[in-house]
Amino acid sequence: MAAAKGRASGPETTNDRFEITDLTSEAYWDRRPTEDEHRWLEAIAKLSPEPYVLNAQLEADHEPAIEPILTRDLDGWRANRYIGEIRYQGRTLVIKPRLDVETIMSWISTILNVQVLPRTAARSTDTTSVVTQLLAALWRASVLTAGQHALPRAGEKVSSHGLAVRGRLDVAATARRRATGHRELVSTRVVRTYDNAPARAVVLADRYFDQRLVGANWRGARLDEQLAAMRTATGARPQIPTLHEIRTARYSPITIKWRRAAELSWRILNRDPLGVAADSESTHGILIDVAELWELFVLHCVGLATDQVVRHGTTTRTAGHLARSAVDPHRTKGRLYPDVVVGEDPIMAVIDAKYKRLGGRRGVDREDLYQLHAYSSTFEAPVAALTYPAITDEIPPDEHFSPWQTSSGALSFLTLPTEKAACVAKLTQWIGLSHTSF
Structure with missing residues (x-):
């Protein structure tokens, strides 16, 4: 630019x-x-x-x-x-x-x-x-x-000339001045400044x-x-x-x-x-x-909603893989980074934040559904959720009929309040119900 x-x-x-x-x-x-x-x-x-x-x-x-x-x-x-x-x-x-x-x-x-x-x-x-x-x-x-x-205070080196030493004597600079006939001592000190x-x-x-x-x-x-x-x-x-x-x-x-x-x-x-x-x-x-911003907001609300360890998957690089080679187990395909991972050894839940609408004739996007299922199976999490900002008080059908059972776990589609206290309360309820159900 x-x-x-x-x-x-x-x-x-x-x-x-x-x-x-x-x-x-x-x-x-x-x-x-x-x-x-x-x-x-x-x-x-x-x-x-x-x-x-x-x-x-x-x-x-x-x-x-x-x-x-x-x-x-x-x-x-x-x-x-x-x-x-x-x-x-x-x-x-x-x-x-x-x-x-x-x-x-x-x-x-x-x-x-x-x-x-x-x-x-x-x-x-x-x-x-x-x-x-x-x-x-x-x-x-x-x-x-x-x-x-x-405050962003930084050190700045300042030189002084005189008969008294202010800070540390600069031997080399003093010797050069003495060689030119000056009697002053040269000293340096570090001055803290906000400039x-x-x-x-x-x-x-x-x-x-x-x-x-x-x-x-x-x-x-x-x-x-x-x-x-x-x-x-x-x-x-x-x-x-x-x-x-x-x-x-x-x-x-x-x-x-x-x-x-x-x-x-x-x-x-x-x-x-x-x-x-x-x-x-x-x-x-x-x-x-x-x-x-929505992803980070959900992350912080999850941290307040549970006493389990909560990690930001895309920052901590908490990764899973869709496939692993049977010939060489070190070779993998399809690395996945969920937004939020709850718990460790075992993982209790994975959450992905979606800043979009849930509802309408389309409901959950097919790509998002496949992504969540991949998270659930790859991380062997008993519950997984997509979280959307709640635009209205209406509960979309995909959320109303949640959780959705799969062969590897349960999937939920949640509209979360955009205000912190209400968001934390709904997540606390969801995590509590999930733990008692699975």
Whole structure:
């Protein structure tokens, strides 16, 4: 992605913005695309979303699935697992969340155990503000997590000249000065400072959001206090650091999380879709992978719902194999990584989170059904489940008739509440019933 940015000269017109909702087919969009817009959507569908996705920063070892931004089938165009903005070829694609913004923010709060939106913050229904608020929530969570124990203080070596030693005597430098007729001693000391690459990136990202969330008390007291110390150190006009400077800065085991927060800040500053003209020669955008957020939210709720060991299969690389060679047992085929594994020796349950609808004429997707059955048989888990966000109070037939017995175990299809306490309660009930039944 090119670094050059073209600044917008004025507000976009309605025709410049195409607004859709995530995981919603074309038939349910507010308006149908024109032929010209169809060609533009085809170009969007060919873009790799990977350069624009930001919330992989939540877990450094987690490699989320990369799916196209848009796909097209018999029902027309359909947005996939991302929300955000992409500015491309003179237009802006806005993908809004089908769930309310506060719900997604609450997932982030649960995942990182921090309050990402102060209770006094102003709410906004403006489309651009929705994207900005979600970005601010991700960024705020990352900074608060990094600053749980210390600010990004780094050591800077400072040299002093004088008749007294301040710190450690620099013998070589002192000898060179004495050779030129000077009597001063040269000494060096390490000064701890917040004026460093990670702090500058965070301070500049804070300014970015402050300019776009005018009138909203979006930081909270704790973040205000931390940023005040960093602003004082970095000065009124800090220069944006390079990504190399952020990655090569010195971090201690206590401050290492500031690297992730600084990298996220740098990416937000360099992928700014709100300050780049849609007709810029470069493609700019920021996407949030909501499916990944749902997966991590379910993982944390499962951890609260049971006293069994709970592992994130895609992070811990808890793998199973569909087939193993009878000639060479070390050769395998079909490696599987379930989202959530409950228990060990033996495994009690496997769970896969699906950020999609359960219900309608299709019910459970055939591919998802086969995937869950493969998890159940491969991991020899007595119970396995696909978990979907509950959009309505209606219980879909696939869930109503769960569990579904197979030759290797029982399969359940669950719609989980999107609020933490209710989600934990339903999972606790399901896990309890599963243990008593099998």
